[in-house]
Structure formats: C-alpha cells, structure tokens
Amino acid sequence: MIEDKNQQRTDLGTLGEFGLIDHLTKNFKINHESTVKGIGDDAAVLDFKKKIVVTTDLLVEGVHFDLSYMPLKHLGYKSVIVNLSDVFAMNATATQITVSIAVSNRFPLEALEEIYAGIETAAKIYNIDVIGGDTTSSNKGLLISVTALGEVDNEVYRSGAKPNDLLVVSGDLGGAYMGLQVLEREKEVFKVNPNNQPDLDAYTYIIERQLKPEARKDIVKLLKDLDVKPTSMIDISDGLSSEIMHICKQSKVGCDLYEAKIPLDPQVISTCEEFNIDSTTVALNGGEDYELLMTISQEDYPKIKANPNLTVIGYMTESSAGMHLVTRAETKIPIKAQGWKNFDE
C-alpha cells in the first residue's frame, strides 16, 4: 500500500559481500571517544572509562513487522530504537550499536539502502556509533539483529523496588498497539480494493507510535536533572502488566496499579471506542510503547510531581499482598501478564 512501483532494483549479488557492507555503511560517522575502531576489522575496538551495558534484540519479518505497511526506512529506525530503549531502561547513555541483517534475494540493494538510511537517521538523532555488523542472505524474509552498548554511572535494575515506592510511567500507553490495529484493518481494506486511498488523519499519532517509535533518552536525562535515581526501571516493550510483573518478581514486592491513573492519549481512547476494545486492556497488554516504567522512593515525589512526562500510576506493596489492578469501580483484580507470546499461533 505504500510501495513505490517505479523504484530502481539492483541485485544484491552485484556488489559481493564485502562491497555490500562497505556500500551500506560508508556514511556512518564515529562520534564517541570510546569508539577506537568501528566497522572494518574482525571486531570493533572500544575503550570505556566506566561501566557499560549490552543488550540485543531480533526483529523478524512476519513476527515483529509486516512489510505491507512498514516502510523499510522506518523498520531500520525501529530496529535501533527497540534496543536503545533497553539501554535507557538501565539508566545508561547509549553509545554504540552493531547491526546484522539476513535478507532474501527478493530484496534489491535499494531495499537494504532504505533500511540502513533508517538506521543512520536513528544513529544521528540518538548520537550512536554504528561499529559493526553482518549482512547475509536468508532463504526467506528479512531479519534484523541489533546489539546496543551504552555507558552507565548508576545502573538501575528491575530488582530494586521497595514496598511503598511509587510506580511511575513516562508518556502514554496503548498507542503502538492501536496503531497496529488501524494498519491491519487498512491492509484488509487494501486487499479488497487496492485503489482505495485510506484517510488516516485521525490516527496519525498512534500510527507513528507503531511505525516510528522513539526511545526515552530524554527521560534518563530528565531523571538526572531532577536528581532522581529510580529504585527500579524497565522499558515497556511487552505491555504494562508484563513489565510490572517483571519488577515485582525481581524486586520481591507486590503492587497496586490504579486503572484511572494510566495515561492514555485521546486518540487511543477514541480508537478503542471505534474498535470496541477496552483501553485499559490495551494499555496493560498492548506493548511496543517503549516508554519507561520505574519505581521511585516517596521522598522523590516532590521532584517529579509537576512533570508532564511522568505519571504516578500506583505504588508497590509487600510481596504477600500480590499484584492488583484497582479499577475505576475500586474493585481489585489480579494482574496477569499476556504480553507477546511469539510461539503461540
């Protein structure tokens, strides 16, 4: 539905493996002092003066993305973002990434160039050095594997939450999931009538949340500026309930989450109504919002309470009290994770 039928097609075989990597990475610049040597040898060489974090994520065609509505440039961008989000969830500064791509011969060189353009854009915006990678063929489909590194002074784990800590989330939730629902619906419409021009003006925010998510680098900086060190932190990739359960399990605490406090964009609410889906369910289980979920000491509440980027949505309890959603009707429902179950079909 967004394909340009007139695009140039250059076979991947024409450049050879080494020529291909050189070609795709020739624009990447090195900005970090910690990058001693980037692309071009058996390994990159890095020199950090402090602790580092390392995280890796795979994006698989047909599982994590659908090329019928995901532009390749956005896909490259998103493949970086999902990894940076994990770096920021450690309270770290992202510094380097490696990018590996497996791609079938059905993709021309120009498709890989699009993906790398998205990667380059993300690297520029987030000030990341691309220091290595691997490009190979696959029998079928497209797969992107990114590993991100970052520097950290005061890392924040999932395991530090204490009873009475406040549960705080950045931004708003459910947008990425509802954006996906709109895109899936338009795909079905397109199948029936390929000449239909969809009017997506009412969904611009949630579609952008799905196709071009951002990672909350600004929140890590904000917390530093506010002199708040969260007691625990995690990024919201699988949905709020799943992430709360990770924090509770690893911190050995319980939680009361207030339904009425969950931040939702008006576009999420209206689209949920249109699709006849409960917006709380979407926020709890939707995933892919790449917001940061954290716990902070009650002493730090005055520092964050005026900030529009952070919302208190509950508080931590003793482990024995369990994990509950306190509904608008003030009933308590146990929190269950659904998240993404990739292996269930």
Added chain:
Amino acid sequence: MIEDKNQQRTDLGTLGEFGLIDHLTKNFKINHESTVKGIGDDAAVLDFKKKIVVTTDLLVEGVHFDLSYMPLKHLGYKSVIVNLSDVFAMNATATQITVSIAVSNRFPLEALEEIYAGIETAAKIYNIDVIGGDTTSSNKGLLISVTALGEVDNEVYRSGAKPNDLLVVSGDLGGAYMGLQVLEREKEVFKVNPNNQPDLDAYTYIIERQLKPEARKDIVKLLKDLDVKPTSMIDISDGLSSEIMHICKQSKVGCDLYEAKIPLDPQVISTCEEFNIDSTTVALNGGEDYELLMTISQEDYPKIKANPNLTVIGYMTESSAGMHLVTRAETKIPIKAQGWKNFDE
C-alpha cells in the same frame, strides 16, 4: 541422517517467552569479574578495566548450515566459535557473548535445548560468560545471531602489515571445506538410500573441521608467550585468498604467497584427490577453517620458526608489486578472492 526419531517433543509455546529464556539459560554461570550483571534485566552490565572488542555474526539455516547433517548441539557450539575466532583475530581475550535465536514452531523445545547445550559447552571450554540474548519465533527456519566481547591490551588490526613482513598461518587449511563436500555427498547418497550406513572413518578430521570447528584461543596465548605481536591479523572464515586481500588492501601492501608452503592435512590432500579437486584452490577459497592469518616482522622469525602451530607461507611486498601466488612450478599467478558470495545463487 542423524535425526533421532524417538526424541521427546515439547511445543515451544508451553513455556511462554520469558519462561523459555529462563529455562534455556538456567545453567549458565558467570565467571568473569567484568560481568556485573548477566541475563535477566533490560541489558547486561559490564565493567572492564581495559579496552574491549565487539564482533557479531549471523548463522542462517540453508545458507550457513544444513540441519540434515549438522547436529543442533554442534550448531550451537559453532555459532559461538565463529564469533570467538573474530575476537582472537584482534589479539584479544574473549569474555562474554549474547545469543539471539529465531526459530520456527516446527522445532520442539528439545531442539532449542540441544542448541543451548552446544553454546554452554563452548562457553565452558572457552571460559565465556553468556550475558544476554533474545529468543523469538520465525516463519521459517532457524537463525542464530551471536555478539562476542573480549578484553584486549594490544589489539592487532588488519592494517598494520609492512613490506618484508612474513605471512604466517596457524594450523592447516581446506579441511572444513572438504568436510562439507563429504557431508554433501553423503546427503545425496542418503536421499537415494536412507538405509545406507556411511563409513566416514577416512574423513573424521575434515568432518570435525566442518561440524565442530575450534577457534585459536591457544594462538593468542602462544604469541604472548613467545613475545610476538603480529603486525596484522585476521581469521580465516572466507578462505585464504580473501583474507590475504583484506590484509593487503587495509595495510596497503602486496604479497607473495608460496603454494608449496600452504599447510594441508593429509586427509585434505587424499580427499581432494578422491574428489578430483585441486587442494591449493580449496585452501585459497574454501573458508570456515577459523585459523589465524597474520603478518610478523622478520625480526620475530626466530621466535616462531620451531613452532608446529605456525607456518610461514609467504611475505609482504610493496603495494605496487601486487598480490601473487608463487606456484610449485615457480610461476606467479595473481591472487583473486572468491570467498563466500552469499548473494549469488
């Protein structure tokens, strides 16, 4: 041909994504002081007191391996080795890896356990901490993406070779490629007659070179013990000619390589005769031997000349002299890289 028809089959969906990762990684132990936090948070946390190297490689079913003769445990092992080889090629000590796997639902849990058993074995033998990863489904086939980290005091690049330096290789070459030829032949035989029991005794060394390669950690230690710092180094993953060209290009030198000096195992020679393939061509273009190719100053020659692990196969020249193979008949042939051209079919 090596499949056990009676194996237990547990669907991957039964454990869920988080349960699956916990299950597969529960035996992994942390040994390195530099590993502050391994698997279990948004990212691993590492603390190095020196420079590090980072490298990543993808292995794709149907491109890099064929499960009809590659046991899953060996595949897990090899996926680690190919990355460690790059770490050693930097003159570094391998310390940590992340492992990401995309796998279709046709694989049962037991298959993933086999792969992880191979990864665990490699991690133990090479003293590596497994610090993170990602496991996800794929529409088709199996893909393993490994990122390896190592510590380094004196890194060795591809770019430091000087005219008159000696060209030195560890071990012997061509075994992995000829092992693959034998396995491919047996696969064809098996297709015709599944009850045929192949007698592979004459090929044990070369089959092991293909299915269970090792990375030359010992060479990095040996060079240190001998007080030799190579002027350049690269691992042989794509074939000798391709790697020589990398060194010559990045070091801006030429090379004379002596055909008669290329180390070949007797099993490689006899199998080449059986298959009617030229053994020099196999050593030059075969790849996957994971030996180390390096250049050393002539002053260091006395330190290495008695060592059975290292063979001098040529010397570097001025760039203007070009890259040549000096044949047994003392004619000079220009070296051309073939290597693996993944995108040509």
